[in-house]
Amino acid sequence: MTQNIAISINRFSRGGGMESYTFDLIRAFSSPNRHIHVYATKFDTTLPEYAQIDPQLINQKHTPKKLRPFFFTHQLQKYRQANEQLISCNPSDHADIFICGGTHLGHVHNICREPNLINKLLDKLTIHRNRTNYRTAKSIMAHSALMARELTEFYGVPSEKIRVVYPPADTERFSPASPEEIAAIRSRYGFKDHETVFLFPSTGHKRKGFDMLADFFTQTDLPVKLAVAGSPLPRPMKNIIELGFCKNMPELYRAADYTIMASLYEPFGLVGVESILSGTRVVLADNIGCTEVMNDQAGFFFSRANPETLADAIQKAVALKESGKHKLANPAEALTYNPSLHEHFGALQAMLEAV
Template identity: 45%
Template sequence: MRNAHRHCDVLIGCNRIVGADIAVCGGTHRGFLRTAGRNPTARDRAQISLETRHYEAARYVVAHSKLMAGELQSLYGLPESRIALLYPPVDPERFSPVDDATRAALRQQFGFGDELVFLFPSSDHERKGLRPLAEALAGSGINGVIAVAGRAVHGSLPAVRELGYCKNMADLYRAADFTVLASSYEPFGLVAIESVLCGTPALLADNIACLEVLDDQASRRFSRTEPASIRATLAAAAGWAASGAARVAQPCRHIAYDPGLAAHLDGLRRLF
């Protein structure tokens, strides 16, 4: 790290390194273990040790949500004065709405018909809550499908269609009716912001941190531990879509921060 400092004015650590001026916190290992309800292994303790040194050595720690700011204080003992709340950036030019004709063509391209498409972007299906979502949809009577973008689904789940990894997630967000997550631990949930920027609302478990910045036109929430709550939210979403009012025409009006990279860089500059 001393050598790295020779070539820059400010060193930003996005991974667990010791010596960065700014440490970025997009999730904490102690927070993850607490949510999972499991005791730390030797490997976990090593990660926590490195993570703690990463935070302690930095002049500032950037928290990607109020949830993360709270964990940094309660689980790592960092003072509030060293924590900067900066929500993560997205490229609004890449992630943006399209007109109805373009969206219809995208739905045809992805093989979507008249069914409601609940997009599930994930590389960790258990943590992101695929099973409770699939079971809730299958028992709801809704003509819909959970479209899984990402890692293969192992085992049989009802109402699930696998899309594999998608290189152009923006078009997939545009084609879907909703993006849905029921994560057990979600320090922010950037996919929801990407989805909303593409005009597609997000249905999210009420513990997902990005709900801090989304209003009711951009998102609806449910309890991931209550199947009835999930079913009710899916049913309400079906009615919302049928009314024609579920698209987000002006996304940035419904996101409580500027998601652009320039605004994020300005926030980082203000720390120094």
């Protein structure tokens, strides 16, 4: 079993999916006889996981902010120890395992943004950095088959270098609640019994497809509400309620009737799995990566290219809610993989041993 493990991440602090994934790995690897180096540009020393690591600061205090990602890997190599295996959770070269949670060419292909000179230059630098990351990695863990396809089609990475391993979810934190508990939570949030509440977790409304959802919810006469958890709304809108930033996501998943996303680009989308584990079905665009691990019991799926399919999915969801059979009694039956950290850690260990 590997003893000398190193993990690289931009910032060792609460943040997005890759930061959460890093903490999962630390909890899984942590043991009295294992030494975990973590390379990062910033450390939150108040986190409980901080006590489980040997922090290695990559000092970028005098590096321009937009250029910091491009200098990170060079700085890391100066400090990296020869006898450790590196798991890269951020763009780094010479990783033993490179964790691919998304590619920049995939992002550019799916997200339309202003084609100004700065964006073009940063895109070019980022794509070049991606190529060196993938080329120098001994092995790549793709968090979805979508990622594996982008690696081979966009970057020419040999398929034998890639292994698809879906990301873990906290199977203890995200779990179903009793009807009585759900009713109490809904009452606190002001969710009406006769309304079908669709939870929309988002800190980036454009990429998450808010515009498409808003077009439907503001025009429909169905008894529905879109509950937005995360970034503020641009203005008050019919049938849309703003919850703000919410720390207790398991509670929100349980309270909602469905979780909904219409993302332009979503390499995986762990919120879909977390919702199902909480007993709440999903309504998802079929281009979202996590739909790969869901069967028909998981909910309803639609095409971003055809708004009529969104309307159809929501109508079916409302009908199921009104029948009283919309909650999942056994969430595991709606998923086609085991999302436990133990299962994921076993696959990661096998990859480390193979390299």
